[in-house]
Amino acid sequence: MNFINFLDKIADGELLNIKANRKESFGHMKNIGKQAALASIPFAFAATSNKTKAATMSSAFASAMASPIEILNFALTLEYLEKEFYQIGMDTNGLITGDDRDVFGLILKHEDEHVKFLLTALGENAIEKPQFDFTAGGAFNTFGDYQTFLLLSQGFEDTGVRAYKGQAGALIDNNALLEYALQIHSIEARHASKVRRMRMEKGWITGNGDESSPIAAVYAGEANTIQGGVDLNAALPQYSNSSITEAFDEPLTMDEVNAIAGLFIV
Amino acid sequence: MKKPVIKVEVNRGNENASSRRSFLKLGGLAVVGSSLMLYSCQPEEDEIFSLDAKAKGVNNKKVFNLGKGDRAILNYAYILEQLEAAFYSNVVNGNSLSFDSMDGDYEIFYDIYQHELIHRDFFELVLDSLFGPGQVAPNLEFDFSSVNFQDRDTVLTFSQILEDTGVQAYNGAGKLLSNATYLLLAGKIVSVEARHASAIRDLIGETTGDTDNFADEDITVDLALGNQVFPEAFDDAVAPGDILERVAGTGFLKTRIIANNVPTE
Numbered sequence: 179m180n181f182i183n184f185l186d187k188i189a190d191g192e193l194l195n196i197k198a199n200r201k202e203s204f205g206h207m208k209n210i211g212k213q214a215a216l217a218s219i220p221f222a223f224a225a226t227s228n229k230t231k232a233a234t235m236s237s238a239f240a241s242a243m244a245s246p247i248e249i250l251n252f253a254l255t256l257e258y259l260e261k262e263f264y265q266i267g268m269d270t271n272g273l274i275t276g277d278d279r280d281v282f283g284l285i286l287k288h289e290d291e292h293v294k295f296l297l298t299a300l301g302e303n304a305i306e307k308p309q310f311d312f313t314a315g316g317a318f319n320t321f322g323d324y325q326t327f328l329l330l331s332q333g334f335e336d337t338g339v340r341a342y343k344g345q346a347g348a349l350i351d352n353n354a355l356l357e358y359a360l361q362i363h364s365i366e367a368r369h370a371s372k373v374r375r376m377r378m379e380k381g382w383i384t385g386n387g388d389e390s391s392p393i394a395a396v397y398a399g400e401a402n403t404i405q406g407g408v409d410l411n412a413a414l415p416q417y418s419n420s421s422i423t424e425a426f427d428e429p430l431t432m433d434e435v436n437a438i439a440g441l442f443i444v
Numbered sequence: 445m446k447k448p449v450i451k452v453e454v455n456r457g458n459e460n461a462s463s464r465r466s467f468l469k470l471g472g473l474a475v476v477g478s479s480l481m482l483y484s485c486q487p488e489e490d491e492i493f494s495l496d497a498k499a500k501g502v503n504n505k506k507v508f509n510l511g512k513g514d515r516a517i518l519n520y521a522y523i524l525e526q527l528e529a530a531f532y533s534n535v536v537n538g539n540s541l542s543f544d545s546m547d548g549d550y551e552i553f554y555d556i557y558q559h560e561l562i563h564r565d566f567f568e569l570v571l572d573s574l575f576g577p578g579q580v581a582p583n584l585e586f587d588f589s590s591v592n593f594q595d596r597d598t599v600l601t602f603s604q605i606l607e608d609t610g611v612q613a614y615n616g617a618g619k620l621l622s623n624a625t626y627l628l629l630a631g632k633i634v635s636v637e638a639r640h641a642s643a644i645r646d647l648i649g650e651t652t653g654d655t656d657n658f659a660d661e662d663i664t665v666d667l668a669l670g671n672q673v674f675p676e677a678f679d680d681a682v683a684p685g686d687i688l689e690r691v692a693g694t695g696f697l698k699t700r701i702i703a704n705n706v707p708t709e
Binding site for chain 1: 573
């Protein structure tokens with residue numbers, strides 16, 4: 179199958195709007211499998227000259243690949259995790275009180291809709307909900323200590339932001355899915371900012387965060403200052419390193435996210 | 445090849461009234477509404493505007509054409525970042541804010557101010573390295589005389605609009621980029637804008653008692669798949685033409701922006 183034709187076939191509308199078409203498209207995608215996406219993105223501008231999606235995609239063949247189904251299931255896993263985490267939190271007597279119930283009630287509602295949305299998008303290709311252990315084998319007193327709950331909430335939200343960001347490039351030739359993913363991505367960032375502020379932290383991530391924190395792994399690589407091949411510390415010396423790192427959120431790869439989420443999956 | 449364009453015209457000095465009504469002119473921008481969006485089959489057509497009479501006295505710093513393709517989207521982002529940076533430059537004065545601040549205000553506004561300046565300067569660096577003279581947006585002229593920077597509620601309200609608009613703009617621009625490196629860079633910035641929006645909205649929520657303001661239903665939208673609706677759990681994604689109309693509506697931007705060839709799909 180001609181690859182460009184394939185891309186045309188999964189363009190807007192055809193992919194997700196009609197159930198029959200959706201199944202058919204995903205069937206095609208299964209066959210195309212890992213050829214259909216790119217997971218890692220080069221930082222330098224040099225290699226990416228004059229756009230054309232064909233050129234972009236050809237570089238994808240050399241990289242680790244994730245198909246749209248794999249990406250949606252990856253997102254679904256994270257949304258399952260967040261939804262169940264907040265559901266148990268809200269259902270645990272005395273854990274979340276006062277105005278904070280409004281906050282986590284709203285976040286729970288969002289995560290619940292994200293799960294339903296992804297389940298519908300995936301149809302029969304959706305994975306089952308994993309079994310979660312939010313204590314990570316007893317390491318966290320997650321639902322017995324509110325500060326621990328808040329800490330993990332922050333970790334899950336910031337991981338979610340990094341996870342969606344890491345897959346955007348793989349969806350570059352699927353306008354509908356890319357836009358949906360972006361519309362979830364920024365909501366997760368709103369959540370993250372709110373929960374961080376509830377913990378008396380800044381809403382944005384400075385450097386690699388607190389490297390002695392139990393959730394330090396979530397922030398590995400956030401101290402990056404090289405954007406688009408330019409070291410902003412050197413190019414824009416009038417700004418502090420802290421501000422430069424705060425001004426850009428960094429992606430995580432699928433493997434890096436799975437390693438974090440895996441701590442909470444039985 | 446189908447090549448959609450947003451038709452934008454520059455206001456002409458000696459145009460008659462009826463043709464002047466044919467385009468929407470707000471503030472320093474002249475933008476034809478999305479209802480008049482044109483679809484052209486000439487991919488090489490770069491501009492469908494002309495400058496004359498009145499416009500002859502206008503130098504290049506007063507009129508800028510965003511261009512086409514990824515360059516148009518990057519210029520568009522650069523313009524939005526210039527707007528944000530200019531706005532917060534009026535809010536943060538050295539070690540104080542333009543209004544009587546409450547506890548915690550300064551740290552938040554100072555940080556956001558720095559982030560927006562960095563975004564602006566970053567886009568300038570990137571665009572200058574990629575494109576030649578005349579292809580990169582100039583330093584734009586702004587007029588914030590309609591904003592009372594001494595009033596906290598006013599500043600918070602405009603900040604919220606700017607940050608929410610930034611989120612919606614990047615979300616809407618993502619699919620218009622064809623270069624994955626640029627898409628990732630936009631992704632790195634949009635979540636920071638969303639963090640800003642959440643924090644600013646939280647400050648407003650603290651004064652109004654709206655605990656959920658950080659992601660309330662006044663900003664979230666539904667998504668639909670077929671006949672199934674997933675309500676109020678997503679940020680919006682808004683096309684450049686619509687965002688530019690909103691920006692024009694503020695009257696803040698004095699430089700005219702030509703957006704006739706910005707990608708729409």
